[in-house]
Amino acid sequence: MLAVVVLAIVGVVASGGVFLATGSERDGGRVSSVRPWSDPQPSAAATQDVRVGNALGAPVPQQSAAPVPRAVRDWVVQALPLEGDLVAAAGGASGRVRVGATASSEVTIALRDVVVAPGHPSVVVLLSQQVHGDGPSPGHVDIADALVELPADDASASIVLSDLSRIPTDVRSVVVADAASGVVLGRAVLLPA
Structure with a gap:
């Protein structure tokens, strides 16, 4: 017999959320556990303004050129x-x-x-x-x-x-x-x- 456990990830959209469902071959493909899938939240550092600097760390002035059609x-x-x-x-x-x-x-x-x-x-x-x-x-x-x-x-x-x-x-x-x-x-x- 195959001793390989099959992991199935199924995204189910129910009541506005996404759930992670797992199952294996041993339980006939039935869902053995369901838990809410949470979207990763950005860290505080990721939500801060990102500034571009030169190799010495000094800020580089931002150019405000209009887009060229x-x-x-x-x-x-x-x-x-x-x-x-x-x-x-x-x-x-x-x-x-x-x-x-x-x-x-x-x-x-x-x-x-x-x-x-x-x-x-x-x-x-x-x-x-x-x-x-x-x-x-x-x-x-x-x-x-x-x-x-x-x-x-x-x-x-x-x-x-x-x-x-x-x-x-x-x-x-x-x-x-x-x-x-x-x-x-x-x-x-x-x-x-």
Whole structure:
């Protein structure tokens, strides 16, 4: 005969609780004992706040970066690099734009040979979903969405974005606008590089 004792653990949900039932081959598979199954309670140490520290035990500052939408991450990985000519709107700004990604998950916006018309002491740069052309009404942007403000006489620069949560989804163009009024001075439609 088999001298092996069979232990059967059966979770029975009855009256809101879980019970542990055991039995063996000798008692015909009948339940020989029933006792309440208790969920382990976390210790006091486990319920305290956990702080991350460095190797010396000093606390590491917590980063409060906003989550990056999946559409933005996909755009960075799949679409970049992109580039385009900065076309002047109402005679405002012209030049060349290239948007790329670095291995460290940063996005770079390189503005090259940018010329801004007189009367605009500084400009802001934005990434936009819109692809408006030039015309009698160049449009306005909310300068609160600007990535950077640059002096108009030295607007050729490289902008590095390490916080990708500031990038809108479905980016189609780079916009250069007057920093004071938000009037669009130029827009570069982004195409594969």
